[in-house]
Amino acid sequence: MANATDHLWMHFTRMASYSAGEVPTIVRGEGAYVWDAQGRRYLDGLAGLFVVNAGHGRTELAEAAAKQAGELAYFPLWSYAHPKAIELAERIAALTPGDLNRIFFTTGGSEAVEAAWKLARAYFKRTGKPNKYKVISRYIAYHGTSMGALSITGLPGIKSDFEPLVPGAIKVPNTNFYRAPEHGDDHEAFGRWAADEIGRAIEREGPDTVAAVFLEPVQNSGGCFPPPPGYFERVREICDAYDVLLVSDEVICSWGRLGEYFGAVRYGYQPDIITTAKGITSGYAPLGAMIASDRLMEPFLTETGMFAHGVTFGGHPVSCAVALANLEVFAREDLVGHVRANEDAFRATLEKLYDLPIVGDVRGDGYFYGIELVKDKSTRETFTEAESERLLRGFLSTALFQAGLYCRADDRGDPVIQLAPPLIAEQQHFDEIEQILRTVLTEAWTRL
Numbered sequence: 001m002a003n004a005t006d007h008l009w010m011h012f013t014r015m016a017s018y019s020a021g022e023v024p025t026i027v028r029g030e031g032a033y034v035w036d037a038q039g040r041r042y043l044d045g046l047a048g049l050f051v052v053n054a055g056h057g058r059t060e061l062a063e064a065a066a067k068q069a070g071e072l073a074y075f076p077l078w079s080y081a082h083p084k085a086i087e088l089a090e091r092i093a094a095l096t097p098g099d100l101n102r103i104f105f106t107t108g109g110s111e112a113v114e115a116a117w118k119l120a121r122a123y124f125k126r127t128g129k130p131n132k133y134k135v136i137s138r139y140i141a142y143h144g145t146s147m148g149a150l151s152i153t154g155l156p157g158i159k160s161d162f163e164p165l166v167p168g169a170i171k172v173p174n175t176n177f178y179r180a181p182e183h184g185d186d187h188e189a190f191g192r193w194a195a196d197e198i199g200r201a202i203e204r205e206g207p208d209t210v211a212a213v214f215l216e217p218v219q220n221s222g223g224c225f226p227p228p229p230g231y232f233e234r235v236r237e238i239c240d241a242y243d244v245l246l247v248s249d250e251v252i253c254s255w256g257r258l259g260e261y262f263g264a265v266r267y268g269y270q271p272d273i274i275t276t277a278k279g280i281t282s283g284y285a286p287l288g289a290m291i292a293s294d295r296l297m298e299p300f301l302t303e304t305g306m307f308a309h310g311v312t313f314g315g316h317p318v319s320c321a322v323a324l325a326n327l328e329v330f331a332r333e334d335l336v337g338h339v340r341a342n343e344d345a346f347r348a349t350l351e352k353l354y355d356l357p358i359v360g361d362v363r364g365d366g367y368f369y370g371i372e373l374v375k376d377k378s379t380r381e382t383f384t385e386a387e388s389e390r391l392l393r394g395f396l397s398t399a400l401f402q403a404g405l406y407c408r409a410d411d412r413g414d415p416v417i418q419l420a421p422p423l424i425a426e427q428q429h430f431d432e433i434e435q436i437l438r439t440v441l442t443e444a445w446t447r448l
């Protein structure tokens with residue numbers, strides 16, 4: 001499509017890079033594959049954007065959307081309810097860990113994160129600790145783009161244009177064990193150190209000023225950092241000790257991505273709030289949610305009280321109907337169990353790539369992996385800015401796509417390739433991913 005750049009302003013896109021070339025235009029999807037306007041097929045190694053968990057081409061999800069739009073296209077959740085939101089909230093409450101049973105719908109992840117920070121602030125204002133407003137999150141972590149969520153995000157490169165941001169967003173180290181500044185030879189000690197850094201930050205800022213800690217179960221940005229053993233257990237202790245809310249940002253890590261409905265369940269910790277979006281509908285309609293407990297809702301239950309927050313399309317009837325149909329597919333096909341049964345095979349297949357000199361680290365869990373690329377495996381030396389630019393932007397992204405694999409080559413932290421295929425993926429897809437990566441990474445090495 002020749003005129004894609006005439007009017008369409010694409011997200012996080014160097015528009016100028018398309019001035020001479022054609023914008024890849026995807027027109028159709030089926031299972032783990034998508035097709036472009038020229039009829040070329042690609043393995044969707046990123047489930048769109050960590051979204052299409054049930055896979056492409058599910059007509060029953062499309063039908064659920066059509067049926068709902070025909071019945072009741074729209075009604076707000078502002079003082080009114082509609083059946084699909086009620087049913088979906090009940091369904092989600094039954095899947096969440098512990099006492100998380102209050103579902104505040106949004107249209108996506110940033111809005112869920114925004115809502116969580118606002119809830120944390122309002123909750124403490126109403127419970128006698130009005131100075132608790134700050135939030136702690138981790139270096140390189142991505143939590144969204146609205147001003148609050150962007151402030152929580154730890155990526156300077158996507159923040160600087162928009163500063164000053166919301167005050168009170170503090171950063172602590174992430175759990176990148178491959179590049180651990182301390183305890184690089186001891187996973188557990190590193191986890192303890194990284195968790196204690198949160199405690200130290202709370203102490204530095206003043207416990208009376210900190211409202212919440214935002215953490216992903218597996219940190220996406222930087223290339224899939226799973227939590228070290230004991231990390232979340234220690235974070236939970238710290239949050240309890242200082243009366244700070246633990247927000248599990250599961251915009252990516254819920255709905256089977258890590259082999260459980262929620263990442264917190266996978267790693268056995270109890271958050272105070274979960275934020276989610278993306279795979280909740282497998283992308284057949286937009287939806288997000290902030291999930292809290294009775295305890296956090298209680299201060300808003302006075303006669304004239306309310307959580308003064310909302311968005312027009314939060315909990316849209318069509319999206320809720322699609323989410324319910326999506327969860328039916330999950331249950332019928334046991335997609336979550338499928339991930340658990342196949343995650344070791346996925347890991348083992350990706351780990352074959354360790355024989356390439358450019359592959360430094362393969363890390364992740366479930367169907368969520370990052371492959372860190374290095375210049376020197378023995379020293380873990382990474383690429384310079386210019387090499388990274390040439391390698392990732394100049395060659396890898398395009399070459400992988402041309403070879404039939406859609407995935408992410410990212411250098412917001414160290415250079416990584418990220419993979420998060422639809423949850424229906426199995427060995428044949430893992431093999432295809434591995435083979436394309438092998439060919440293209442081998443070629444990349446010769447170009448350095």
Ligand SMILES: Cc1ncc(COP(=O)(O)O)c(C=O)c1O
Nearest residue numbers: 108109110142143144249251277
């Ligand atoms: C952990 C996390 N939080 C928040 C967001 C923002 O979600 P959205 O793009 O739906 O606003 C994302 C998006 O990728 C995310 O990965």
